[in-house]
Amino acid sequence: MDFYEVVFKRRSIRKFKETPVIEEVLFRVLEAGRWAPSAGNTQPWHFIIVTDVEVKKRIAHVCTEYSRKHWADFASETARYLAARGGSWDKSAMAKIPVLIAVCFHVPEKMREELALASAWTAIQNMLLAATAEGLGSCIYTFYNTEEENQLKEILGVPENHRIAALIQLGYSKAKPPKPSRKALEAIISYQHFKR
Numbered sequence: 317m318d319f320y321e322v323v324f325k326r327r328s329i330r331k332f333k334e335t336p337v338i339e340e341v342l343f344r345v346l347e348a349g350r351w352a353p354s355a356g357n358t359q360p361w362h363f364i365i366v367t368d369v370e371v372k373k374r375i376a377h378v379c380t381e382y383s384r385k386h387w388a389d390f391a392s393e394t395a396r397y398l399a400a401r402g403g404s405w406d407k408s409a410m411a412k413i414p415v416l417i418a419v420c421f422h423v424p425e426k427m428r429e430e431l432a433l434a435s436a437w438t439a440i441q442n443m444l445l446a447a448t449a450e451g452l453g454s455c456i457y458t459f460y461n462t463e464e465e466n467q468l469k470e471i472l473g474v475p476e477n478h479r480i481a482a483l484i485q486l487g488y489s490k491a492k493p494p495k496p497s498r499k500a501l502e503a504i505i506s507y508q509h510f511k512r
């Protein structure tokens with residue numbers, strides 16, 4: 317697939333088939349993450365590949381508990397937008413998604429946390445694009461609060477000095493979500509100075 321085709325084709329997928337993702341494909345996606353840029357080339361990430369159904373069930377249980385609260389806090393417009401794209405506070409289906417990748421990171425010495433976090437997100441974006449190029453669907457899952465992140469850290473045995481930036485849900489798409497809108501380019505750029 318042409319690069320721009322990948323960029324425009326990538327969508328957040330919230331309904332997955334149970335068809336497994338073969339290791340060769342998964343490793344190409346992980347390689348794309350490995351080659352992402354990172355602050356000072358510190359590569360502060362660690363990717364945990366979760367395919368075990370019992371572990372995924374435990375993750376799904378925690379995510380459902382916190383997503384219930386998260387959705388209660390959403391503006392009704394956001395909840396409607398996500399629901400129209402297969403989103404729900406009920407994350408029990410996560411246990412059936414073929415692969416979850418927990419993208420962890422640590423903060424290298426003398427580095428601002430934002431830079432380590434940003435590095436983890438460059439890897440996430442590379443993996444989302446690679447997944448699209450591989451014909452896979454993906455969706456980011458982020459946490460309601462630190463308590464949720466900590467519960468997942470415990471399930472996954474993530475060391476104290478690491479955080480989880482997000483989970484990537486990965487598998488073959490079951491449905492084609494409607495294309496979301498984007499702000500017009502003229503509305504988000506300006507030359508030389510910030511102009512509204």
Ligand SMILES: Cc1cc2nc3c(=O)[nH]c(=O)nc-3n(C[C@H](O)[C@H](O)[C@H](O)COP(=O)(O)O)c2cc1C
Nearest residue numbers: 326327328329330398403455456457458459493496
């Ligand atoms: C920082 C970040 C956090 C996100 N967290 C979630 C999430 O927790 N659950 C979810 O379903 N989608 C999540 N998304 C996906 C967005 O909802 C999605 O990118 C947006 O609606 C645009 O749709 P598209 O990805 O199909 O273009 C997240 C995206 C980003 C960049």
